[in-house]
Amino acid sequence: xxxIQQIHHENIALFKLIQSGTKPVVRIxxxxxVDSFLEPGMKARVIGCQHDHLDSWEFVLDLSEFYExxxxxxxxxxxxxxxxxxxxxxxxxxxxxxCSISFHPLAFDALDEARLDLYLKYQxxxxxxxxxxxxxxxxxxSKVLEK
Numbered sequence: 001x002x003x004i005q006q007i008h009h010e011n012i013a014l015f016k017l018i019q020s021g022t023k024p025v026v027r028i029x030x031x032x033x034v035d036s037f038l039e040p041g042m043k044a045r046v047i048g049c050q051h052d053h054l055d056s057w058e059f060v061l062d063l064s065e066f067y068e069x070x071x072x073x074x075x076x077x078x079x080x081x082x083x084x085x086x087x088x089x090x091x092x093x094x095x096x097x098x099c100s101i102s103f104h105p106l107a108f109d110a111l112d113e114a115r116l117d118l119y120l121k122y123q124x125x126x127x128x129x130x131x132x133x134x135x136x137x138x139x140x141x142s143k144v145l146e147k
Contacts, residue, residue: 027108
């Protein structure tokens with residue numbers, strides 16, 4: 001049970017971080033669905049997320065800045081061609097991934113751990129009822145100005 005609660009807490013924190021305007025870099029992990037262009041090891045930037053249906057959330061990934069690096073992870077399909085060779089690369093280098101954020105690990109791991117840790121610190125320091133008047137950006141500015 002503790003593992004599910006930890007997964008839920010981390011997923012919600014990442015979701016809220018993205019909603020605050022941060023666009024974290026992520027690495028696709030082994031839980032990505034098989035029929036996706038995405039492969040474990042690929043990197044992307046999360047450029048948006050939204051609630052899709054019930055417990056399903058859509059995360060929009062931009063692969064453009066990591067395209068060359070990601071080529072090494074492209075596997076061959078049954079026709080013997082990889083995604084680039086067979087024309088299966090997503091248009092505009094964007095791919096949507098749908099995940100449950102309540103009970104399952106996401107199909108990617110945040111590489112910007114420092115950003116996520118900073119957001120978790122904000123959540124621990126600012127009570128939820130005060131976040132409407134003390135936004136994440138306001139809190140960050142106050143931390144910078146304290147120094």
